[in-house]
Amino acid sequence: MFNSIGEFLCHGANLIIFMVALPAICGILLWLFQKQYIVKLVIAILSSVTNLIFALGLSLHNEFFTRVPYAPFEFEFLFRVYDLCALFIVIAAVVFVLITLYTVIYSKKKHYGGLYLLYLYISFAMVNGALLSDSLGSMLFFWEGLLFPLFGILLIKNNNNPKTAVKTLTLVGLSDLLLMLGIIITSHTAGTQNLSEIENLAISGNGMLGFICIMLGALGMSGCMPFHSWIPNASDDSPTVFMVAFPGALQVILGVYLALRTVLDIYGFVPGSGISIIIMALGSVTLVFAAAMMLIQNDIKRLISYCAISQLGFLVMGIGSGLTDGIVGGLHSLIDYVFYITGLFMISGIIEKQFGTKDLRQLSGLLKRIPATMVCFIIFLLSVVGFPGFNGFLSKELIFNASLKTNVIFYICALLGTFLTALSFLRMGMSLFFEKKNAPSEIKKESKSSVGMLIPVVILSSLCIGIYSQNGLVEYALGIGKIAGVTFALIVLFAAAVLLAVFDYIYGYKKSGNALNCANHIIYAPGIKRVYKSAEKGYFDPYNWLIALVGGFSDICVRMEHGVSWVYDKAVPGMVNKVGLALHRFDNGRLSRYLYLVIGGLVFITFVFIIIK
């Protein structure tokens, strides 16, 4: 069945109609039927499942090309389906099913539900389109197409305080435009726009610029530093469903897909080269910084969003190493990432919905109240840390491998990241589940627990328990053989890091007597304290840098503009007027002056006649 679906899709414009137009149309339908919950649910499930079936069909089908003729000059809508993109499409489709389900249920009585679903579906259409594109131009088209729904969603709930929306659009827009530049330079260097025809461009000169721009664009979309800072803000004031869908899944899928393509096919990326080091450094900084930020968060969603950023750092390190280990690890890691981060955000949504708060200081002892959710939660946490038996394990180890092969500093960073992640999860988990700070009655009376919302969480958590890691799907998609197993020594070191985190937690807990304050001895350590303070104040926020930069530039421009206006409004008319007045004063009405002038004129003419004979 899947094969015949693939057959059907590979003809003509069918692909774009069913993979791109269909979600968009379903989105419009959902928007129109936003009041009818059941209809909405049916449409959502049907459409997302259909999409999944299509995706599976495509992934089973042979590689093929499709061109849609309706494009402007030199701007081809060319699509290609092959292993890597098929894998990504399937991942996206799987997650999408769960996300839609969750979203529909979550936003059951919310006034913004319909509009949100519309934006979500359009975004998904764009993601599909971008993954399937074979021409850089059309990929960019779909890629940037995400901006509009992204902005729209962030505005839905925040009519009065659109700061986050602005920040998001600015950062993502910046990365998208960098991507545009990168794509243009790349296609200029390669002489073609077609991804399938571009291979191993040299990373030097223009190519260097193109590579950097594309990577920045790709990583910026997924929320890597320095384009990360909107994610925590969004977690504060956007609907949870947004966090689930966008930073949690769609954006990361897109970004990592392109980063992978860039590193693997488009550019001749050499492991250990300068550019690789830079990308890895970016990844490790992202990892350490975000993980460190996790330690001081008191808000579940915010914490998870930092967690997402730091996990992305892992991913970037893996991909940036350029080694087989790293890339396979990165790809694994992506799949894990999508599952557990999405799952974590979903759970934070459930908690928020049930208890009306997402503040860690007010929540405690939840294990007994919502046990099923909490079990899933713990699975996700373990998976994030990379416990053996859970999904994160393999990918983490592979990335450790790769980073050690590149440079030991990166390995240390990775360990540090693991340590911090583990520590902050211990802090969160302990305080959420086991501690009893508040009497349960002080928490807002829990609303009806919705089973529907739990379904996707459960599915995701089950996906997180090591079911697929060994089956070589990733290796197949990348077209490489099975990679070697994990070195035992490294596992020991990894375990040591995790253990250290446990000990540190215990030490901290003893010291402060409170799970939430367990990391205070680190946070308030001299030196580090200042760093945290400045981080809180937003000194490390690239968005602030950008705004300051642009603002400074604008100030200069405005000052210059005043000068220009002065020239036009004051200087030139003033000069004309002054000269005129001077001449006017010279004509003072006295005859003698007039006679002087006459004589002067006569002399002038004589002079001309003498000079020009």
Added chain:
Amino acid sequence: MNYLNYAGEAFLLIPLSAIFLNNICNKRFIEKHFHILTGAVALLQMIAAVFAFYIMDANQMLNFDFSVFGSSKITGIELFDINPVSLVFLFCIGMVAFVSVMISIRTIDVKKGSYVNLLMTLLIGMNGMVMVSDLFSLYVFLDVIGISSFVMIAMFRSRKGLEGSIKYLIISEIASIFILMGLSFISMKTGSLSFKDIGRNLLTNTFELQTILIYAAIILMIAGFSIKAGIVPFHSWLPDAHQSADTSISVLLSGIVIKIAGIYGIYVLTNIFGGIKAYQVSLAGLGIISVVVGALLAACQSHFKRIVAYSSVSQMGYILLGLSTGSTLGIVGAVAHVFSHAAFKSTLFTNAAAIHEQTGTLEIDEMGGLQSRMPVTAFSSTIAFLSTAGIPPFAGFWSKLLIVMALWGSGNQILAGFALCASILTSAYFLRLQKKVFFGKTPEHLSSVTEVTGSIKFAEILLTAVTCIVGVLFPLIIIFLHSRGLI
């Protein structure tokens, strides 16, 4: 040819007989109907000019000699001469005179008979000047023009008028002296002052006193005619004189007198000495200085008529530039500009008359917001200003373009470019004028102002129509000129 003879005589005899009629008729009758008399004279002059032009064109004549009163002719001596260029000038004279009459209906309340007399003598002077074929006769008619204008300015005996007229008289007499001196120097060499007899052959390359004197004559005559034309730096009398006169008289002065007395004189000189390099350069130099300085001066005046008068200075500069090329195209451009200048400058003075009639002032700082109250005046002044500034498709654009093309063709590219760009200054001062008079806030005392009626409105509409129609149909004129081999 008889017809041409009649037409030629008409230019002198009609005004003369008008004077006659004016003085024998009942005074009260004339006071009542003076405008019919003068208007008819002006109209007849225009008709005669068109008629003569038509006949000359039909017979492909380039000039026609005649004498008045049927006197016997001595061969070889031309007494009067009409040619297409002088006919254009004659037409302009008629047109501006007509406008003056239209204005005078409203502005002149006393001394109507004298106004008619003086207007007629002025007409005779101007007509004579453009028809004579002898430098001395030219000088005589120049003085006729000068004296008539002087009396006209002084006619109403306001203190300002007297002052202006005395300044005018003194400076203009200096000009006459210069011209006379030049004439005498030339006649020393040739013994005759007929245009035919003097030419470039006057100048020999040898360095002798007589050659120097001829050069001195040219210099003096340029200076003299420049004074008459109000070219910078000989311009200073002009705004005083034009401002102080009654508007119906300043329209004559600014619209036509400076062009006949000054520009036509320079045109005659150009025909004779146009080939001399130094002559061209000095004209071009004076022209460009006039263009710029006139405009700069206009930009800081606060009296409506003074602005318009300085604008005349500036525009005379363009005509001089056209003449400075010495080429046919340049002269065609200059003559075309004389016409368009006559049209738009008359419009502006008519506007001045309208505003003065309705508001009682011409100080632009005291006005404002008249656009909604005097729409016709505002509209016509806008068109006139655009034409002055050389904005297409109005008449002023084409003549300016021809002048610039001629300048360019004669190798003065930079000068041409500069002259073209200098017309932005024209826009500048007219925009200021427009803003202060027609836009902005209306002062209290002007809140009850209404649009002018009657003859002034008629003249405004008529002149605006002329400016627009000539501008739009100018390509036809170019075709015509081309078919006659003129350009």
Added chain:
Amino acid sequence: MATIIYISLAFLLIFCVMAVMSHSLLKSAIYLALASATLGVILYVLGAYWAAVIEVSVCSGLITVIFISAISLSKIKKEEVQKLYSDKKRMWFLPVMLIVVGVALIVLALANDLSLTNTAEKVTEDFREIFWNTRQADIIGQIVTILIGGIAVFVLFRDDEDKK
């Protein structure tokens, strides 16, 4: 003959300078008339009888009449004019320059023995006819000039009558 010319020229120069330099409009006008008259003498001596006659009649006669009448009729009082000019410096530069130029011209003329064409032409019998035929335009112009003079006087005096 030449002596008369030179003396007259000197006078002409002096009168012109005085006309320009005088503080009183009236005096200026009178000096102007005197200058015209002197010019008329020169023209006459040079043989331009018609020109001389017309110069004397029109310029020094008519125009002076107009001037004097206009000035005396105008309301400006003498004191007012003097007050107007009292704080203004006399421009000594002009007469000096004019004199220098005049002297230079005279010297130039003497040095080069600038011969004047034979001035005393024969006055033929049909002088008037020839004159009419050759200088018709000038005559018309002169007639009109005189006419204007008449009109001007009429205009300015009648106004005075009206006032009375």
Added chain:
Amino acid sequence: MNGWILITGILIPLLGALLLPLFGKLSGKFRNIMALTFVTTAFILAVCALTGVLADKPFSARYVLPLGFSFGFLGDALAVFLAMTASFVSCIIVIYSFGYIHEYENQNEYYMMVCLFVGAMMGLVYSTNLIAIYTFWEISSLCCWRLIGFYREEITIDRANKTFIITVLGALIMLVGFMGIYSQTGTFDLTEMKGAYIPSWCVVLILFGILSKSATIPLHSWLPDAGVAPSPVTSLLHAAVLVKIGVYAYARFFVLTFEINEAFTTIVPVIAAVSALYSAGVAFRENDIKRVLAYSTISQLAFILLGLSCGEKIGIIGGLMYIMAHSVAKGGLFLCAGIVEHNIHTKDIRKMGGLAKTMPLTATAFALCACSIMGIPPFFGFFTKHMVIEGIVSSGNIVLGVLFVLCAVMTVMYLIRLFVKVFFGQQTFSEVKEGTPIMVVSVLILGIISLLLGFFSFLPSHLATMIWGLM
């Protein structure tokens, strides 16, 4: 020889404009309808001329005069492209004006000038004679002088005068350049000059005119100041007619007709880059809604100029399409700004906020148009921006490409800032109503067209490719 279609397309708005005040004396409504009719006729006739272009037999009429003058009209792909864009947006603006202008004085003059403006634009694009182009150029300056000074206040008149002076000065300098060409070729007729090499100083002089009309640094100062005019007027100036004249002239002269020095493919983009960045910088700090949009126009025009001047096919086609994208979207933005200004009587964005609640449709239209300007797919602006930058990159000037991308980033930033400050945030005006239906409908039309053009971008692209074929 279907030249009469072109000539009618010019004359109907031109002469009709002169009749409008007379109609206005009869009845205001009749005048409005006639104004719309005249402008629409221009659009319809432009569409008629399109058939000629598609059949590869462009309509033309030509009558040669002496001295190198001529009456020449040619409806080739470029002319028709511009004519259609301009007249269509003008139609919308005229419709919008019915709602906006009806309470002010001087309506007769307003409609007359708008109509004249459109006529001048039609004449300008169809003419093949430099003098005719100059004539229509100046007519447009004239119209914008009166239109900017519509409110008759001191400040508006000053601004109108400034506009007039700068654009006319530019045009005069351009005319000097024309004279230079004339002395080179002996004719003013563009069709006879195809492929002529013209000296660089002429190019510089003509560029002066073009840049002053298209408001490029440092001749831009009049454009933001012109924001004092009524919104439909600013929309007309910024979007439909005035500033497009400059870029049209660039395309007509330097892309299609003359050969110019290679160096200009670098110099002009550099000027454009400076202009784009600088004005984007100013826009980011401005607090007057219309001034922000005006600086945005300057910035966007630099993109158009960049596309046209980079010398690459894709850039030129992108630049041409950019004209259309910008016309539609910027027109919509100004009209939206007009609705806002009309309803809350301020232009200061610091005093606005939360208007999306009270005027959701306007906000939607604004968002749609802004997205097109920002270059977000699937809006039309995305394709054009992409193509323009691709053009400059393929011409080898990667640094300029980077600068323009930065400028695009700033475009996003200042437009978002504007959008959010006006329509979101704390609600400051609670009792504001949505604009009149006719106004809202017109802005929505423009917004939706911006979106639809994105989906059907291959249509204008086809036409633009035909323009390239004219070379």
